Every structure is written in C-alpha cells, then in structure tokens.
Amino acid sequence: DIPMRRGRHAIVVAMLSMQDFDAKTVDTASLTFGATGSEPSLFRCRKRHKDVNRDGMLDKVCYFKPDVANFKVGDLNGVLKGKTLTGQRIQGTGALKIYSINRERRGFKHHGHHGGKKSK
Numbered sequence: 001d002i003p004m005r006r007g008r009h010a011i012v013v014a015m016l017s018m019q020d021f022d023a024k025t026v027d028t029a030s031l032t033f034g035a036t037g038s039e040p041s042l043f044r045c046r047k048r049h050k051d052v053n054r055d056g057m058l059d060k061v062c063y064f065k066p067d068v069a070n071f072k073v074g075d076l077n078g079v080l081k082g083k084t085l086t087g088q089r090i091q092g093t094g095a096l097k098i099y100s101i102n103r104e105r106r107g108f109k110h111h112g113h114h115g116g117k118k119s120k
Contacts, residue, residue: 010043010063013080015092017057024049026060026090030083033062034069037079037091041068071096 013033015023028045032038041064049058069078080092 008066011041011066011069011078013062013064013078013094014052015060015062015080016053016055017059021090022057023060024058025084025086027083027085028060028062031062031080032082033064033078033080035071035075035079037081037093039069041065041070 011033015026017023028042031042031045033041043063043065045060045062050061051057052059052061071078075096077093078096080090080094082090084090
C-alpha cells in the first residue's frame with residue numbers, strides 16, 4: 001500500500017535494523033532523502049515497525065515525496081540522512097529501483113493456461 005501524493009506514488013525507503021543499529025530509534029522528523037540526502041522530502045513514516053528483510057529485527061519504513069527528492073534521469077543511488085532520538089547522526093545510501101507506471105490503465109489480458117492440468 002504505497003500512498004499517493006498529488007497523483008504520484010511516494011518513494012518507499014526501508015531503514016533496516018542491524019546488530020549495531022536499531023531503526024526504531026530514528027527521529028523521523030530529522031529525515032531527509034534524495035539525490036544529495038539534504039532534500040526535505042519526508043512525506044510520512046509508518047507508525048508500526050515491520051521486519052522488512054525477515055531477519056527477526058524490526059525496521060522502519062518511510063515514504064518520501066518524489067518531486068522534492070530531486071532525482072534526475074541516470075541517478076543510481078538515493079541518500080538518506082537524519083538523526084537518532086539521542087542525536088547521533090545517521091546516513092545511508094541505497095540503489096534506486098525506478099519503475100515507470102503506465103498512465104493509461106488497460107485491462108489485463110491473460111494468454112495461455114492458468115497453471116491447471118490439461119485434461120487428456
């Protein structure tokens with residue numbers, strides 16, 4: 001469930017907890033994300049934490065405004081900056097996965113069989 005903002009999907013970013021980092025301690029109000037990491041593009045964060053990578057540790061998922069994140073064609077990485085609740089600075093980079101969404105929604109046409117067995 002990716003939120004929409006002004007007709008555009010927000011950018012989903014997951015901050016993954018690790019042995020030496022608890023994503024639940026991130027001060028969400030301090031987060032900036034985009035091409036340089038200084039873009040004030042935070043839309044909102046999920047209230048509940050989620051184990052995104054299924055490692056048994058809870059992660060933080062936030063959504064960012066694409067028009068403020070300032071990515072250009074050819075950008076390969078996004079930069080996230082912020083602080084923990086205790087004031088420790090954090091920074092992370094991650095590869096961008098860019099998807100284009102067809103603006104014209106056409107009916108899905110299925111060709112072939114749907115996994116069932118053919119009768120003989």
